Amino acid sequence: MLFVAGVVALNLYAIALVLLRAAVYRTRLYRPMLWNVWLSVLPILILILGMLLAALVGQIDGRLAPPALVLSGIVWLLLLPNAGYLITELNLSHRDEDDPVPLWYDLILGITLAMSGVVNTVVNVLLVHVFVSLAVFGDEVAAVNRPESWIAVAAVLLLLGFGMYLGRYLRLNSWDVRHPVAFARKAAAHFRIRGNLLACVGFSLTYALFIGLIYVIIAGLVLGTFEALEAVRASA
Template identity: 35%
Template sequence: MARKRCVLRWGAAVGLYWAACAAHVWRTGGLLALGLAWNMLLALLPLCFACAAGRCRLWAGRAALAVLWLLFLPNTFYMLTDLIHTPQKMEWVNAADWTVRHSENVSDWLLTLLLGTGAVLAVLLGLEAMRVFRVYCCVHWPRPAVWAGGGAVLLLCGFGMYIGRFLRLNSWDILHPLALLRRV
C-alpha cells in the first residue's frame, strides 16, 4: 500500500506539472511545454516500473520490469538537458551605468520556471525510482553489489542522456537494435 501511495503522490506532482505545461501552451501558443509534459510522463515511468517489479511474483515479469526501468530511467535525468531551452536575454548589464537589467517578458520567466521545476521534479522522480529499486534489490543481492550496480546505472544514465540530447535517440529506439547500435 505504501508503494501505491508513493506513486499516487508523485503522480499528483506530475499532474500539477502537466497543468502548468497546458497553461503555458494556452497562454503563449508555444509548443515547447508539450514536449516538457511528454518528457515528464517518460520520467514518471521508471518509478512505476520499479514499484511494479517489487510487487510482481513471476521472475520473468520482474526481469522485464527491471529492463524497462533501466531503459526509461535516463529520461528522468534527461530533463536537466531541457534547460538549454531557457530564453537567452533574461538578464544583462547596461554598459552605460553598469546596472543589471532583467527581462520584462513574463512568458520568458514562466518558461524558465517551468523548465527549472521540470528538471528538479524529474531528477527527484529518478532518485525515487532508484531508491525503490535499490530497496527491492537489497533483498536479493548483497549491499556492495547493489551500490556498485547503482553507480553503473548512473553512468548508463549519463550515456543515455548523451544519446538522447546529441544523437536524438529515444527509449523506443531499442525496438530497432541494429539501427541503434550503428548510430551509437
C-alpha cells in the same frame, strides 16, 4: 505517504505550468514537454507493474518469478534515461526570439521540469536499490547500505547519464533498441567524430555525479529514517 504526495504534486505542477504557458500567454502548447513528463514517470509504473507481475506469476509457478523480474528490470533500465532527460529542458530550447512568454516564467518552468526529472529518477533508483538489496542480502534495512548495493547504484547512474547523452545528442529513444543494427550504426557514426567520445564521457560522469549527490541526500534521509525506526523497534 508525504514523500509520495510531494513527488506526485511536483509532476502535476510541471504539467500545469506547461498547460498554463499556452493558455495564459496565447502561445502554442509545447507538447514535447508533456510527453517528456509522461516518459519520466513511465519507468516507475513499469517497475511497479513488473513487481506485481512477478508476484502474480510466482504464485502460479515460483520458477517464473525471477525471469519476470529480470525482464521487467531490463525494460525499466532502458526507460530510466527518460526520467532524467527532463533535466536537459533547462536549455530553454522551446523559446523563440520574439516569445511573448516572460523569461521568469520559462525559468521556473524549466527548473520545475528539471527537478521533477531528478526526483522521478531518485524514486526509480531508490525503489530498485531497496528491493534488490533486501532480495539479495536479506530482509534487514541495513542491507541497503552494503558497499555492493551502492556500487550497483553508481553503475545505474552512469548508465543513466550515458542514456541521457544518447537521447539529447543522438536523438535516440529507448524504443530504438528494437532496431539494434540501425541503433549501433548511428552510435558508431557519432563516436567516430573527433571529440564526441570525450564529450560523452564528460556528460555521463557530470550528470551521474549530480543525480548521485541528490540521491545520497534524499535516499540517505529516507533510508536513515527506516534504520532508526528499525533500531527503536528492535530495542523495544
